[in-house]
Amino acid sequence: MPVAKFCAGALLMCALALPAMAQQGPRRDDFYWLGEINKASAVINSEEGLLDPALAPRIAAGLDQVLRAGDAPGGKRPNLVITFEPLLIDAAGVEATLLHAGRSSQDMLSTVRAAIIRDDLLRLAEQLRKTTATMTRLAERHAGTIVPNYTNGVAAQPNSYGHYLLGHVAGLERDAQRLREAFARVDRSPMGTTVLNGTSWPLNRDRMARYLGFPATVDNAYDAAQISAAEIPVEVGALATSIAIHAGAFVEDVMTQYAQSRPWILLQEGGGNTYVSSAMPQKRNPGLLNDTRAEASRVVTLGIGRAIQAHNIPPGMSDPKSVRDNTAVVAGAIRVLENWDRILNAMVISPERALEELNSDWTASQEVADVLMRKYRLPFRVGHHFASEIVDYAKEHDIRPTDFPYAEARRIYADTLREMKVEGGELPMSEEEFRATLDPVAIIRNRATAGGPQPAEMTRMVGEANRVLAQQDEWIKAQRGRIDGALASLDGDFGRLLARAR
Structure with a gap:
């Protein structure tokens, strides 16, 4: 089987596995948007001399009949121009x-797809x-919870769990930025470009765009259905x-805790979060984590599939344009985020156990x-070697940081200076200072870098995250208000045209 056909088939199977998104209000599917385009054409063309005003009310009445029939339970809701038009002719x-x-299936369906993706992106x-x-709320609550962080899968440094979460918040904010940027490119009307190079009919593209809630048009007629649409x-x-990758990384970080006999993060048991093994009574499997990771993997498959289907085809081919497939990608990403939200609300974090793990390691x-280096001007590599020798000795003799003999630290320091041919005397740290330096809580409290986990910076970053969230909320409401307002305006003008048929 050719690769392109296999990938397209796999993508469709993934799409079929994803349930349809529930929508609020009117079903803004292909049929709905074909109806809105026809309503706008009837109003604009009758007012601007492209449609006989004497015929327009009867056509509007027929269109209204088709739309009402489609909205009825079990009504026909065709998703193509060539299957919608026969219903209109009958009516x-x-x-x-x-x-x-001046219209074509090309510009009409490109507009339909743009409108559907636009709604999906707002959801x-x-x-x-x-x-x-x-x-962000969880980060604020755990600003003072000190936990191990890991690099290369190995415990690396202590950190505030709130600071760790704000790192993920920063990644999700970049996703939100990408979404707004993508939305701006989607939020342009292709209507009036016909197929390739426009039409000899003097269509009012700007007015059509406004009726459909688009703030702008796709400028180049060839771009509209041939390049941009793919x-x-x-x-x-x-x-x-990107969203799925962020979610998967978080899930895997929590998942590693389930391999430990005494984890410091678990999910609340029951409620769909965990389930009991059928054979091993001690096991509480993290079903919600498994399901979220699996959903994230499906989204990555679908997302990459969009690029595969658009690859190596001439401009204008329909391969990557399927509403069903494109909706499935976004619907899957929404489910990943919904599950991630459930995980965050279900997590049980033990600060005591996390601190115990930190104090049992180095x-x-x-x-x-x-x-x-900072206080006593010792070259960092010398200090690093000294600390590394302490860790080696401690692990060889199974000594925890809180129990390391100060006298042994002094000996290792002297040996390190001799080995590295550095002049110096005794270990400049007192025993009290040496032990305080190994205190994970003090380390976090004394961080001085902007963007660190120290209390002042945590307060600042939580405040900034909340400010950005408020802006996101305002942006979403503004876009929905603009689109809904435009469609209400179209309904009003179409209603006046329709009234002339009665």
């Missing part, structure tokens, strides 16, 4: 095709904002992939080298 006569002046933006807000799904797929050892 209003062949004269109804006068609405088709995604809302869930992204909600999940980020939950994470490019946008790839960008949306990349956005969904994640604070870098601070010894830092203090020796």
